[in-house]
Amino acid sequence: MSSKTGLHAKHLEAGAKMVDFFGWDMPISYGSQIEEHHAVRQDAGMFDVSHMTIVDATGSQAKDYLRYLLANDVAKLKDKGKALYSGMLNEEGGVVDDLIVYHFDDTNYRLVVNSATREKDMNWLLAKAEGFDVTITERSEFAMIAVQGPNAKEKAATLFSEAQKEAVAGMKPFFGVQAEDLFIATTGYTGEAGYEIMVPEARAQQFWQGLLDAGVKPCGLGARDTLRLEAGMNLYGQDMDESVSPLAANMGWTITWEPADRDFVGRKALEAQREQGTDKLVGLVMTDKGVLRAGQKIRTEKGEGVITSGTFSPTLGHAIAMARVPAGTENQVEVEMRKKWVTVDVVKPSFVRNGKSVL
Amino acid sequence: MSNIPKDLRYAATHEWVRPEGDGVFTVGISEHAQDLLGDMVFVELPDVGDQVSTGDDIAVAESVKAASDVYAPISGEIVAVNEELEESPELVNSDSYGDGWMFKIKADDASEVENLLDADGYQASIDEE
Numbered sequence: 001m002s003s004k005t006g007l008h009a010k011h012l013e014a015g016a017k018m019v020d021f022f023g024w025d026m027p028i029s030y031g032s033q034i035e036e037h038h039a040v041r042q043d044a045g046m047f048d049v050s051h052m053t054i055v056d057a058t059g060s061q062a063k064d065y066l067r068y069l070l071a072n073d074v075a076k077l078k079d080k081g082k083a084l085y086s087g088m089l090n091e092e093g094g095v096v097d098d099l100i101v102y103h104f105d106d107t108n109y110r111l112v113v114n115s116a117t118r119e120k121d122m123n124w125l126l127a128k129a130e131g132f133d134v135t136i137t138e139r140s141e142f143a144m145i146a147v148q149g150p151n152a153k154e155k156a157a158t159l160f161s162e163a164q165k166e167a168v169a170g171m172k173p174f175f176g177v178q179a180e181d182l183f184i185a186t187t188g189y190t191g192e193a194g195y196e197i198m199v200p201e202a203r204a205q206q207f208w209q210g211l212l213d214a215g216v217k218p219c220g221l222g223a224r225d226t227l228r229l230e231a232g233m234n235l236y237g238q239d240m241d242e243s244v245s246p247l248a249a250n251m252g253w254t255i256t257w258e259p260a261d262r263d264f265v266g267r268k269a270l271e272a273q274r275e276q277g278t279d280k281l282v283g284l285v286m287t288d289k290g291v292l293r294a295g296q297k298i299r300t301e302k303g304e305g306v307i308t309s310g311t312f313s314p315t316l317g318h319a320i321a322m323a324r325v326p327a328g329t330e331n332q333v334e335v336e337m338r339k340k341w342v343t344v345d346v347v348k349p350s351f352v353r354n355g356k357s358v359l
Numbered sequence: 360m361s362n363i364p365k366d367l368r369y370a371a372t373h374e375w376v377r378p379e380g381d382g383v384f385t386v387g388i389s390e391h392a393q394d395l396l397g398d399m400v401f402v403e404l405p406d407v408g409d410q411v412s413t414g415d416d417i418a419v420a421e422s423v424k425a426a427s428d429v430y431a432p433i434s435g436e437i438v439a440v441n442e443e444l445e446e447s448p449e450l451v452n453s454d455s456y457g458d459g460w461m462f463k464i465k466a467d468d469a470s471e472v473e474n475l476l477d478a479d480g481y482q483a484s485i486d487e488e
Contacts, residue, residue: 028397029397032398032449032452033397033398033423034398034400034423034449222397222398222423222424226423289401289403290401290421290426291400291401291421291423291426293425293426311423312400312401312421312423314423338419338426
């Protein structure tokens, strides 16, 4: 028996093609995933992300707990509502999950973790909380809707009260604010401006309908994947997992090494990895016909690699991928595609931002 | 439930075949197949003049999701390919039995088509998947 979000009926009503996503019955698309992709790049699209896990960490030692739990350092968060992206590592320096943490004050934080890893994450969060004065509370009473695209904020605002409009006025990227019954954050997984909005489940369908009426196009998991890949954002379980160092997953920027005496889970292993050197995650671009796919093998002068995520980029009109390759790989690599070896270009793992190519 | 026209023949590998007269047959992939694949981004077609045998992989339908081989449903010579698909592969999605056709085969033996599935047979083979 699969889980359903509070918006499930709206997806069926719209004729969405549904798939099983780690136990959740979710829309893969509502027709054409490429049209949905373009709607987000050019106008406004929305995703049901209610399957993601929302967890509050509160208590007098909430800050100390998160400074121990996460490779990034929540002590950097000074402003109310400011968000941080971080890996949560195991003792071996592998990635248990990646998440966003919002800071309200030093005793009050909100985490959003992946749905596919929900049970593992909850167990991990609770296990690591031992010895800290912190309370871990899952907030499953919220639905969550990501509204993304150049016109997303404007269209979403048509549903906001005056107080909510005021709360988000001038809000910078990567902030979140509780405004009346909505938690509104300037975060996302597409490389476009927009909001991720937590809405009480009882009001979720009405809110979704309001967004439809405002001209926001519903988008499924298919478009979500091509958008995040164009934006160079990792997908947990694909681009990294428990066996992969964040240093080999383009997450080096999410590790806060200083102060050196901050002990966080995985720190020792990570320092050793940094010393020894690791593989790296790069971007690949192929302008010839064909599509790069996850799992395809790579040959380089320095050794072998593998594509972790690959797709056709609707914005660019050709194939793009993320690949894990030996350190020192530059310029070009060979990819095995349908029994042939094809030469493709190596780039930074970021392809499209705010509707435009960054290649 | 996807559309399966009664006047066509089908291979279990999801190709449809339409007789055009003089032993020439148009071939494409079924609505069910395009629906499984999702948005098409490239279609690689055989060359006109190629000799093909039943079951050869002679074309590739590549969607955002996956690349899928397209097989020759009958033996013969490729006498035309749908060049529109070069620029507009999405025709396979929007009109799989019409503008989304892939190639035409001049059959070595037109009676070979009788071995293919009819609409009911193809429906049954989908139901078994």
